[in-house]
Amino acid sequence: MSYADFPAYLTADHRHCDEQLGALRKLALAADSATAAQTFEALNHDVLAHFAAEEEVLFPAFESATGMSCGPTQVMRMEHAEARELLADLAEAVSGQDVDGVRGHGEALLILLQQHNMKEENILYPMAYNVAGANAGELGARIAGRRQH
């Protein structure tokens, strides 16, 4: 996948995080708390790194190219904040080995992320890609760099 195709890169990253969340819930239900804690650490890191790549690289580039700072990116930032709160709840449930909490917070996070991802994948990413034009490769490289940081 080339850096220019950053929508595909970010979409694949969404799916990667979904898989981690599913694995976490499966481990919690199987009472494998040690592996569940490790899986949560990886999930938490990857989701937050994904958000950071968007908030620090993609959104500012989109806002500066379009002049829209109170448009789609504002809604996306708000939804990121909601997901961060849920990750905090999930962390508490994982560390307390609260299986019911992992199920409930995990499902809420999954649904919240899916409806958020749908907006990004169907609307924001294609728009940002179009706006980036010839700079898509350079922007994609910066996004991937921040995500893998």
Added chain:
Amino acid sequence: MVIASTDASPAPGISFIHMLCGLAGMLAAALLLLHEPMALLTRWHPATLAAVHLFALGGLMPVMLGALYQFVPVASGLSLPRRGGFDYLILAGLMAGAALLAMAFLGLYADGFLWAGSLLAVSLATAAARLLRALWTPAASGVLVGLLRANGLALVVTLILGLLLVGVLAFGWPLPLVPLVDAHALWALAGWVGGLIVSVATVVVPMFHVTDAYPARWARVARLLPLPLLVGSLALWGGWPVVARIAWLLLALAGAVFGGLTLRRVLAARRGERDAFHWGWCGVGVLCLALAVAGGLATLLDDAHWGMVFGLLALAGLGGGTVSVMLYRIVPFLIWLHWQRANKARVRLPLLHQIVPERDQRVQLMLELAAVLLLLGAIFQPGLTQPAALLYAAAKFLQIVLLAQAMRDFRQRLALLRRLPPKVRAAP
């Protein structure tokens, strides 16, 4: 261009009222069958026609509209402006139109077809225009948006065919009744109900069950499904039954492919849970396969029973069943989301699966499945109609109670959360 936040969607209370009204419409259809035990013998029985339209227009339609009011802004990224009073007016027109249509079929109200047709045409056309306007904006893109547009068009065709039938029944327009009824029923069942389920599944299954996406080739096929419907309808009209049969068999084949793809994905889901949502969607896959078999048999065999099996499986089985499974996901999530957003005090909220207790969901879904199986049996054994209708009514009543309790808790807790002072986080 503004991506819609959930705040830009119609208030959840509006969707909740649509959903409860729809479930009440399904309950009313079951009660009608309880009163007319011979109804399932033929699709031309007045009580069957009344029950089918009560179920479809007064049951499935309001629930689907209520869900779409929340789903379309997420799918298209555009807000549906809040028009509380207007949406209630559309809902009232829809419910009154469905009731009047049922009364007209039962012969209880002579002018019923005319009034029902007028009310339904205005309310459905307004609702469809409101949704299609959001889906047809240039910014809306993606597979789902394309599929939802095709569903909207199927609804419009169904509505036009329905209005032609009103013309035949109310004014004696010289149009061929049986081909018109067949085309109307197929556009409603396969085009609107089936098409909407395919559209929703294309997104819900991969994203919410964490599965592989449906093959890209399937998405292209799904978008073309109105084509065999159109060819089949024109063939019925033109008197080419072989062409119509080929078109219906193609639709049945598409249903089987969709059922198989769905079942395979859900069984291999990586969501990490085997709860009511998981088994419910397995049921949707199995129902699609059963529906394809029934559709094929109804097309190939000249036996009216299989046409009834197809219709019942499509409406009460696939339509009603998918609605039930999705309501247990949509309602608790909307409740939780609005609580969470109002929860500035950061108090502990009920978990998602506690809002409508999962054990109760399973009991209700099993009751509903048993009732549908019994209703299918009643097509061949009319003595089963009354117990089947009673069981279905009980299942829907239980669902109304479960969801109404959750919605009452929603209002009470939301009012409480809004009164609590925000939590001040301690400095690190």
